Amino acid sequence: MSLQDNVDNLVNMGFDASVARDALSRADNNIEAAVNFIYSDFSADLPPYSENGESGPLGPAGPTGAAGAGGIVADGRSASTAIEIEDDIKNKIASYGYGHDNPVVDLDSDQSKSEIVPTYEVYDDISRYTRAEGDPGVLLPVKAELLEGYFAPLLMTLSNIPAFRDLVLKPEFEDYGYSELWWKKDKCVSNPSVVMETQRLVAFLCGDSFRAFASIRSLIDASSKLMTDDYQSVAEFIQFIYSSLIELFAKTDESLKRPFEQLFTSRFRFEDDETQTHCIFPVESNYFYKDIYRIMHSLLWGKDMGRLGQHQFLELSDVLTVSFEGNGDTVPGGGFELTEEFYPQIYTSKHEHMVADKFRRISELRDEVSKINGQTIQLKAFKGKRVSALLDTTLSHLSSLGEDERVQSAAKELESIANHILDCKTRNTEKLTALNKERSDIDIYNINYILGDQKAEFEPWVLTGVIFNERQFWYRLEEKWYAFNYTLEIGKDFEISQTTFDNIVSQVREYSADNFETGMVLIYVKKSLITTDSPIINKNLQKFIDTDNQKVANGVALHKLNEQQEEQEGQIVLSDQ
Structure with a gap:
């Protein structure tokens, strides 16, 4: 059948036309493989599918690596996960003449199918499951181009701040549960809270977990009921995250409210003595300037400095987050010049006289x-x-x-x-x-x-995170900078590499001057909060980490054993020949 015929058939089966066309294109017009593509997508808007086909303690134990993991085998069937298509869907497919009884395709015919290149899924690559010594843990966004994807880089950056980490890990639940696929999609308990899932992921990131990566999906699912607004910008979404953390952890333990507020909330006074609180400072394109001080001067005091002495901070939060709202406009004058240290004290009533x-x-x-x-x-x-x-x-x-x-x-x-x-x-x-x-x-x-000889008396806020979007960001871990790049559109993968601050400065300048499409988020943290103290994880949460470490070790050991057996069997066959 033609591509359009198969699109019409999938539409008749209840799938959206654009989803059907995309899946058929990826599956080379094989309708069964297309359905597998649709059902293997993480989108919560698609019909339910059976999850009983998962195999092994760490997922499917089929072919791994870029050529075998999460792809399509030669006959067009999905090899990414053991997803079983429901019987009514199978019957519907069969009625269109597809399935295992398809006639053999003549490879010499003009209608022969080209070889389908498998897509790589890191979730199916057991060789990537174990965290290499010295590497940070990684959270993977679910899909591209979603604001929810900012959960991953934001939480990874914040988890490197001991003050945030310790506040998150302070509450203790009696049972954190466990699921062998928690790191991919499954719930560990029947009704997880945002507080519990935040703790779980922070413990995974900064504790002694053996696991290399995990999906952010558990936290998104837990917080989905809270996301009632239609967020129009990254700044609005991050404001929601900060506000929710303050509120939910305060409900769990009232003593945490003030420390969380101190971490994220700044208080600001206007000339008429009106006060406002801010967790994030959005920067629209008409305030794009080449450095942080020009931007903050204009945001607080006006472009003509007419409000200097009238608007000032009453209280500075320990974490200062600045979001450039990308809409195609770029930073004039050659791009934005990133600074590793920021002194926001000059915007307070006590020190604004210095300006x-x-x-x-x-x-x-x-x-x-x-x-x-x-x-x-x-x-x-x-x-x-x-x-x-x-x-x-x-x-x-x-x-x-x-x-x-x-x-x-x-x-x-x-x-x-x-x-x-x-x-x-x-x-x-x-x-x-x-x-x-x-x-x-x-x-x-x-x-x-501005500070002159008094600069040594002031404590800076240190840059700890630079987020371009949910697929590319950097964060500072102790004295090292790490670069993260995700593949999310076709398959799932990630790359980690160490980099230098000078390299980040160069990339930020080039990006902001040429293609500032998604803007950028900067996270500055009070220097005294950046320590090397080890996290304290309560015994029940540590039990979860220990259980998962054992599962990782067992799964990787089993995978290596299978590889050795396959290699031995191959040698025996060769010797017999």
């Missing part, structure tokens, strides 16, 4: 320059006549009148006036040079200039 005094001096200098320029203009001209030219002409005329004593006396007075004017001009030029030099030295966006 205000310098900005006031700029106004004073402007007035002084204007006054001197006015004086200079008066010295140069009078009633539209150039004074110097008039004096020169008059002196020349007087010198032509001879040696008359009164004429010579007048000439001397005029020469004195001319010299005085010249001296005034010279002094004004010197004053202007000094004033312009002082003005050029005043940089109200340069933190080194």
